[in-house]
Amino acid sequence: MAAGKWVDPAPFEGARPRVPWWMLVPGRLKWLAALLALVWLVLAAVVRLVLVVVRYPVAVLVPSSAAWCSLRFGPGPLVLVVLAVVAGLLIWSGLDRESFLRHTWLRLVTEWRRATVYVPKWRTTMRLAELTKDSRGREYRPRLRRVRSEGWRDRVRVRMVPAQAPDAWELRREGLAHSFGARSCRVRVLKPRLLELDFVHSDPLARPVPVPALSRDTDVDLKRVVVGRTETGRPWRLRLLGSQVLVVGVPGAGKGSVLWSLVWQLAPAVRAGLVRLVGIDPKGGMELGQCPDAFDRVVYDNGPDAVALLEEVAAEVKERAARYRGVRRLWAQSSGEPLTVLVVDELADLIAYQPDKGLRERAARAIQTITSQGRAPGYVVVGLVQDPRKEVVSFRHLFTTRVALRLDEPGQVDMVLGDGVRQRGAAAHEIGESTPGVAWVKQDGQREPERARAFHVTDADLVELGLFLTTKDATVHEFPSRPGPDDNTGGVAA
Numbered sequence: 126m127a128a129g130k131w132v133d134p135a136p137f138e139g140a141r142p143r144v145p146w147w148m149l150v151p152g153r154l155k156w157l158a159a160l161l162a163l164v165w166l167v168l169a170a171v172v173r174l175v176l177v178v179v180r181y182p183v184a185v186l187v188p189s190s191a192a193w194c195s196l197r198f199g200p201g202p203l204v205l206v207v208l209a210v211v212a213g214l215l216i217w218s219g220l221d222r223e224s225f226l227r228h229t230w231l232r233l234v235t236e237w238r239r240a241t242v243y244v245p246k247w248r249t250t251m252r253l254a255e256l257t258k259d260s261r262g263r264e265y266r267p268r269l270r271r272v273r274s275e276g277w278r279d280r281v282r283v284r285m286v287p288a289q290a291p292d293a294w295e296l297r298r299e300g301l302a303h304s305f306g307a308r309s310c311r312v313r314v315l316k317p318r319l320l321e322l323d324f325v326h327s328d329p330l331a332r333p334v335p336v337p338a339l340s341r342d343t344d345v346d347l348k349r350v351v352v353g354r355t356e357t358g359r360p361w362r363l364r365l366l367g368s369q370v371l372v373v374g375v376p377g378a379g380k381g382s383v384l385w386s387l388v389w390q391l392a393p394a395v396r397a398g399l400v401r402l403v404g405i406d407p408k409g410g411m412e413l414g415q416c417p418d419a420f421d422r423v424v425y426d427n428g429p430d431a432v433a434l435l436e437e438v439a440a441e442v443k444e445r446a447a448r449y450r451g452v453r454r455l456w457a458q459s460s461g462e463p464l465t466v467l468v469v470d471e472l473a474d475l476i477a478y479q480p481d482k483g484l485r486e487r488a489a490r491a492i493q494t495i496t497s498q499g500r501a502p503g504y505v506v507v508g509l510v511q512d513p514r515k516e517v518v519s520f521r522h523l524f525t526t527r528v529a530l531r532l533d534e535p536g537q538v539d540m541v542l543g544d545g546v547r548q549r550g551a552a553a554h555e556i557g558e559s560t561p562g563v564a565w566v567k568q569d570g571q572r573e574p575e576r577a578r579a580f581h582v583t584d585a586d587l588v589e590l591g592l593f594l595t596t597k598d599a600t601v602h603e604f605p606s607r608p609g610p611d612d613n614t615g616g617v618a619a
């Protein structure tokens with residue numbers, strides 16, 4: 126090599142060493158990142174702890190405070206505290222059993238069932254029921270959210286996996302019920318991706334609900350007539366004023382009990398002349414003939430007399446509507462005219478089974494007029510139907526309150542209550558034969574259907590009702606003279 130002259134050595138052919146990326150990060154940034162990670166971990170642990178305490182307050186707080194108490198003060202004071210708490214709980218349950226159950230016992234049951242039933246079985250059940258999804262090696266599993274036990278049912282909230290529809294859960298209801306040890310399962314959609322599953326353990330409506338004592342108070346709330354009890358224990362309130370009511374159920378489902386519960390509650394107003402009942406019973410009086418005194422007019426067939434009565438009522442609707450035009454928006458007691466309730470025991474007999482086409486069409490036209498125009502002038506139709514066939518269902522949209530008692534098939538539930546209502550849990554086809562009077566109710570404008578049972582109105586009750594309506598000690602309501610145009614009370618009676 127000549128002095129001072131550079132000669133290139135052989136080129137380097139080895140693999141360039143790979144340094145992990147974090148070794149290239151400057152030292153200070155590394156410390157900062159480690160600190161942030163630590164803070165994140167601590168926060169996540171605190172959130173988890175808080176969640177556990179919120180979800181299982183009794184199971185976490187009671188043993189931990191007992192342990193703290195015994196460590197700090199010894200076992201003696203702990204025993205005293207336990208005895209005092211037990212005594213306090215006993216007094217509470219004696220004084221107000223309802224609130225005791227709600228705030229302590231049911232909370233305990235909720236935690237117990239969440240910890241022993243839903244959490245341990247959730248993952249396996251979701252996989253076996255094929256409610257999980259796999260994508261690129263990752264498993265997407267529905268998330269178990271809030272659990273609330275109400276004794277007779279557990280309400281379990283679920284967040285569905287993306288791209289899942291409630292139908293998938295609807296199809297697996299029975300399997301889910303068996304897996305979690307429940308008698309049945311209902312699926313309700315709360316909002317997009319959020320479902321509530323009702324795991325039902327017993328039926329709170331298994332026992333008949335007796336009718337209350339006949340009231341003498343004529344101030345009946347016609348917007349909320351109590352005709353039974355809902356499964357949550359509240360009164361079943363049926364809207365009459367401003368509504369049209371359709372009651373559907375197979376023979377023996379208890380349509381009569383819905384009807385008579387309504388008449389029972391209206392009786393004081395009927396006796397005082399504030400409400401007028403008009404009836405058509407195509408079954409020859411088998412139903413309405415049990416208490417004919419309740420009705421101002423009643424026809425026991427589906428022939429010309431029944432159609433004439435329907436047309437008469439339809440004409441009254443038109444005449445009253447013409448008088449109210451520009452004067453009042455909705456019937457009120459101050460109008461000086463009674464609210465008219467038209468009861469048709471078997472609607473299909475008039476508009477579907479009547480062999481005379483002319484009569485059938487006239488009946489359908491009159492019913493349509495009354496249901497579509499009767500709301501404002503104070504005419505309400507209560508239609509009872511055994512078979513939700515096409516001819517009747519085509520009227521469905523005119524009835525704003527629909528009551529589905531026991532039905533034969535799931536398709537009939539959709540026909541009566543409307544599409545999607547069964548999916549929200551209204552399984553009227555699953556109502557047992559042993560619980561007549563139990564129904565699913567859907568009112569327009571109310572999202573959730575309600576399960577309820579009508580009062581059990583016995584034959585003896587109907588005799589009492591008849592006597593009540595025919596006794597003369599009633600205070601007959603004095604209507605004011607015919608209203609003038611200045612009487613513009615668009616409000617509601619009662």
Ligand SMILES: Nc1ncnc2c1ncn2[C@@H]1O[C@H](COP(=O)(O)OP(=O)(O)OP(=O)(O)O)[C@@H](O)[C@H]1O
Pocket residue numbers: 333334374375376377378379380381382383412511561562563578579580581582
């Ligand atoms: N709410 C109720 N609670 C307890 N038992 C009831 C109730 N409703 C009806 N029942 C009982 O069920 C039976 C059938 O009731 P109901 O006659 O009212 O049924 P329905 O649907 O009107 O039948 P149909 O269409 O044949 O007239 C009766 O023996 C009645 O006592």
